[in-house]
Amino acid sequence: MKKIEVSRRKFLQGSVSLCVYASSAMAMPLATTKTSKKNAEDVPYLCNMCRNKCAGFARVEENIITKLNPNHYFPKSRNMLCPKGNAAIQAVYDKDRLKYPLIRMGKRGDGRYRRVTWDEAYEYIKDKLVKIIDEEKDNRSTVAYCNGEGFNKDEYIKFFGSKLGSANFLDEGSICLNTKLGATQLTIGDVGEMDVAGSDYMIISGANRYESLITPDSVDMLHAKQKLVVLDPRCTMTAIKADEYLPVNPGTDLAFCLSMIYIAIKDELYDKAYVKTYFKDFDKLKKHILSKKYTAKWAESKTHIPAERIKRITKEFFAASHPLYYLGRRSVWSQNDFQFRRAMVLINALAGSINRKGGIIFGKPFHLHEEEINEPLYSNTVDRFDLDGIVYGSQKGGSWLNFREKIVTNTSPYPVKAMFIRKHNLMQNMPNIEKTKKMLNMMDLVVVLDTMPSDTAVMADVILPECTFLEREDMVVSFNRLEPSLALRNQAIKPMYESKSMQDILKGLGKKLSVPLFKVSAKHDADLQESIKNYGKEKAFTEGGYNMTELYKYDITTRNKKLITAQFGKKVYDSLKKRGVWHPYIDTQKEIFNNYYEYYPKEKRHYTVERNYKVHCYLKKLEKHGFDPIPAWNDHYDFKVPKEAFRVITGRYVTTTQSATANNEMLKDFQEENYLWINNDVADSLGIKLGDSVAVMSSVSSIVIKAYPTNKIAPQVLWLSHGFGIHAREMTHAFGKGASDNMILEDKFEKIYGCATMHETNVTIRKL
Amino acid sequence: MARYGMALDYKNCINCKACEVACKEENGVELGAEKHRIWVGGNDPKGEWPLLDIASAAFLPSQCQQCEDAPCQEVCPTHATYYDENHVVRVDSEKCILCSYCMNACPYDARYVDDRTMTVDKCTFCSDTRLARGETTTACQNTCPTKVRTFGDLDDPNSEISELLRTREHFSLKAHLGTNPKLFYLT
Ligand code: SF4
Ligand code: SF4
Ligand code: SF4
Numbered sequence A: 001m002k003k004i005e006v007s008r009r010k011f012l013q014g015s016v017s018l019c020v021y022a023s024s025a026m027a028m029p030l031a032t033t034k035t036s037k038k039n040a041e042d043v044p045y046l047c048n049m050c051r052n053k054c055a056g057f058a059r060v061e062e063n064i065i066t067k068l069n070p071n072h073y074f075p076k077s078r079n080m081l082c083p084k085g086n087a088a089i090q091a092v093y094d095k096d097r098l099k100y101p102l103i104r105m106g107k108r109g110d111g112r113y114r115r116v117t118w119d120e121a122y123e124y125i126k127d128k129l130v131k132i133i134d135e136e137k138d139n140r141s142t143v144a145y146c147n148g149e150g151f152n153k154d155e156y157i158k159f160f161g162s163k164l165g166s167a168n169f170l171d172e173g174s175i176c177l178n179t180k181l182g183a184t185q186l187t188i189g190d191v192g193e194m195d196v197a198g199s200d201y202m203i204i205s206g207a208n209r210y211e212s213l214i215t216p217d218s219v220d221m222l223h224a225k226q227k228l229v230v231l232d233p234r235c236t237m238t239a240i241k242a243d244e245y246l247p248v249n250p251g252t253d254l255a256f257c258l259s260m261i262y263i264a265i266k267d268e269l270y271d272k273a274y275v276k277t278y279f280k281d282f283d284k285l286k287k288h289i290l291s292k293k294y295t296a297k298w299a300e301s302k303t304h305i306p307a308e309r310i311k312r313i314t315k316e317f318f319a320a321s322h323p324l325y326y327l328g329r330r331s332v333w334s335q336n337d338f339q340f341r342r343a344m345v346l347i348n349a350l351a352g353s354i355n356r357k358g359g360i361i362f363g364k365p366f367h368l369h370e371e372e373i374n375e376p377l378y379s380n381t382v383d384r385f386d387l388d389g390i391v392y393g394s395q396k397g398g399s400w401l402n403f404r405e406k407i408v409t410n411t412s413p414y415p416v417k418a419m420f421i422r423k424h425n426l427m428q429n430m431p432n433i434e435k436t437k438k439m440l441n442m443m444d445l446v447v448v449l450d451t452m453p454s455d456t457a458v459m460a461d462v463i464l465p466e467c468t469f470l471e472r473e474d475m476v477v478s479f480n481r482l483e484p485s486l487a488l489r490n491q492a493i494k495p496m497y498e499s500k501s502m503q504d505i506l507k508g509l510g511k512k513l514s515v516p517l518f519k520v521s522a523k524h525d526a527d528l529q530e531s532i533k534n535y536g537k538e539k540a541f542t543e544g545g546y547n548m549t550e551l552y553k554y555d556i557t558t559r560n561k562k563l564i565t566a567q568f569g570k571k572v573y574d575s576l577k578k579r580g581v582w583h584p585y586i587d588t589q590k591e592i593f594n595n596y597y598e599y600y601p602k603e604k605r606h607y608t609v610e611r612n613y614k615v616h617c618y619l620k621k622l623e624k625h626g627f628d629p630i631p632a633w634n635d636h637y638d639f640k641v642p643k644e645a646f647r648v649i650t651g652r653y654v655t656t657t658q659s660a661t662a663n664n665e666m667l668k669d670f671q672e673e674n675y676l677w678i679n680n681d682v683a684d685s686l687g688i689k690l691g692d693s694v695a696v697m698s699s700v701s702s703i704v705i706k707a708y709p710t711n712k713i714a715p716q717v718l719w720l721s722h723g724f725g726i727h728a729r730e731m732t733h734a735f736g737k738g739a740s741d742n743m744i745l746e747d748k749f750e751k752i753y754g755c756a757t758m759h760e761t762n763v764t765i766r767k768l
Numbered sequence B: 001m002a003r004y005g006m007a008l009d010y011k012n013c014i015n016c017k018a019c020e021v022a023c024k025e026e027n028g029v030e031l032g033a034e035k036h037r038i039w040v041g042g043n044d045p046k047g048e049w050p051l052l053d054i055a056s057a058a059f060l061p062s063q064c065q066q067c068e069d070a071p072c073q074e075v076c077p078t079h080a081t082y083y084d085e086n087h088v089v090r091v092d093s094e095k096c097i098l099c100s101y102c103m104n105a106c107p108y109d110a111r112y113v114d115d116r117t118m119t120v121d122k123c124t125f126c127s128d129t130r131l132a133r134g135e136t137t138t139a140c141q142n143t144c145p146t147k148v149r150t151f152g153d154l155d156d157p158n159s160e161i162s163e164l165l166r167t168r169e170h171f172s173l174k175a176h177l178g179t180n181p182k183l184f185y186l187t
Helices: A008-012 A088-092 A118-135 A153-163 A178-188 A217-223 A253-266 A272-278 A282-292 A296-303 A307-319 A337-350 A400-408 A433-441 A502-524 A526-535 A537-543 A556-568 A570-578 A620-624 A680-686 B018-027 B071-075 B101-105 B139-143 B160-167
Strands: A041-046 A055-061 A064-070 A102-104 A112-115 A143-147 A169-171 A201-205 A227-232 A244-247 A323-326 A418-422 A445-450 A462-465 A477-479 A485-487 A590-593 A596-598 A646-651 A675-679 A693-697 A702-710 A717-721 A762-767 B004-008 B039-043 B046-048 B051-053 B058-062 B081-083 B089-091 B112-114 B119-121 B149-153 B183-186
Touching (some): A102 A118, A201 A307, A244 A307, A253 A282, A307 A323, A502 A526, B071 B081, B071 B101, B089 B119, B149 B160
Parallel strands (some): A201 A323, B004 B183
Antiparallel strands (some): A102 A462, A477 A485
């Protein structure tokens, strides 16, 4: 058993540094525990180490999780767990975990906290919130809240958005994939799903499916009989495994796409019958593309992909029976990102690869019933402001960079004074970390809900320890469209230390806040005053929906049982409890080879569904706002790097999920720190060798990182993985290892979805 | 009683390390980059940017090759290294005296010292964990995202591995040494 140290001295002073943990009777397994020869309990759960949510079974021996195994019932995850999924045990038993509610004692960022009871933490939050909301005359949007985890997001929004009433919710979408979602939605009316397994010819631009695994795509790609073409400025594992790899200048994939469209239209390679039936404004598209002369030669000048290859690949693509231009999903690269994603959708549409096998399918997802709650109407609440100046933007998750900019420049229409941050490492996840720090420092109240300390947690006034995903049950989730299924995360072990599930945290908070915040409303809200006059305080409170714990009348197990049995029956509920998964063919699914299953019989998959939709070539709203209504190239999209400078691009290793896995003791063995990829010839000429320390300087700041000279990257490009360079000493394995990309990335964002553009920073370097 | 072997569709290996983590968690292998029962060897694509020969890159999942004629077993002075009833090469930690003869004898560099048990250790096909409790496959096989690994009984003509070895070309590592590995690399 690992020794647990106690710092008595620090306790006597009444403050506990985050990294000191009190002694605990809790069994702390060794970093790895050999599984026993006995049979043990296998609890079905869903992995949360990244966004995929693969299904697994947790082997639990005497209340300790000793092994995680893949769950073969789940169509989405194809019976696998990746290295991170396997290493999730280390996340549960990480000795640096947040264990108790904490209240800040020192300065923000210095990590000095005092251990408090849950009630004290809630009380503290209540006092602050009452004051803040009162000062803002019941404008609930003064409390911003954010969440970086997919699961429970909607429930979190119900609490802070519907019940507490704030309009300012932010999520990872604007530093991730909103341009892709938007481009697909606006072009074909749905975000769809890509049928990778059914495609016989696939082009991928930049998405690194063999290092940034997405299920089932990453699994299916290697087994589908398909030609794979990969465009990337870096020779990734995905590029290596491709049939053809096209090195491309960063940010110029749009030029490649425009040229594909040009060739398809000019040489009439497109699916005429499909275009005739489904396209709206095809004539405009045709006229625009042909008049712009996006020839292969032109595209070569932008992308540096030889024209002949562009021509040949375009021909092959349109001649294939199920071609797919894979839309990818990851951080936004450049100002043209939305247009680039849209051009990919248009290429698929020109090939007729929409709503059919091997294309972007609509499918038939299961729609789970919503649990109804009563939402109060706050008449003094003002709307969000982070989408001002953004053409579309996500009404749900907003725009982080625009939000932060308006806060730090004091140009928001009202002050945001409090922030609730759940599993969202703001201090690492967006470009220009100093600005994020400034924003947090402007808050009167910062509350962090998380499992681990982080650069963001140490900025909090109150830290509420959440349990990990293996210590809780979550609400049932519906997955996928082609082979839809339901999956349930069951609880493998009880929450350790004093951590709680999000639901229990919100329940406790709601109990504390409901009445005091109602009183604040009653003081400022004329409509509520009226209703109190008419119906009395009590009725106005209950019927007005001011009880914030309404959703938590029953515990999560009861809620799941009620919801699932009411909609799908007991059999489905039992399957979810026992197997973690349900799909209609679960009893007849069969293994077709070595761990690879057929779930839905081919004829039952929802490749094509009845749907009235159009492919929109022309978006009027864009034109109104001064943007190209049809994807086009603008001169400022050109890849230009001054002499002696480099363009920085980012990504991640197969063993890391952004900064969330930074402290994982198992995973750090594979990648303890990140390295700067630099072209080997360039490195030679600068005298830089493997492992040499290099300073990387941008207009924002500078970092020091070790060099990795390689032939797998272009001369003017540098790459480093995101998720390293953690500043919080409380993460003992991660602290000081490698460097953070967001220290040097310039905080630019595109104006169609308000997404941070991560690949537009030029830097210089110096060998140290 | 079986004669266990593994066939590796190594061209599908994406060097993701899921197998390595699964192995460590299942078998309680110590942390630390030096301590591993399985690893992936490989080489980057040859050529100079932008003319890279992606087909020249290869990733070879490696571990104890479960030799039928194991040099490690031959040299062990205390008979700590032995064949179990399933033809798996095992190490008896009671008998191991850490003389390290086997580590030097192994042509595949498959062995390392476990500092906790003070035994020379290596891949056991999960014999004293999964197989001991009646499961039919190893941790690495079970988790591999791209289904590189097929595990099974070479003596059973109907097993998936026997079928694979009948129908697909394959090779062994350092075949010229006559160790007769029970790991097969499918081409
Ligand atoms: S891909 Fe890996 S980390 Fe992500 S959910 Fe699946 S097993 Fe977990
Ligand atoms: S690979 Fe090495 S350790 Fe394994 S059986 Fe052969 S000689 Fe022994
Ligand atoms: S799990 Fe499979 S793909 Fe990943 S490294 Fe191991 S053998 Fe290769």
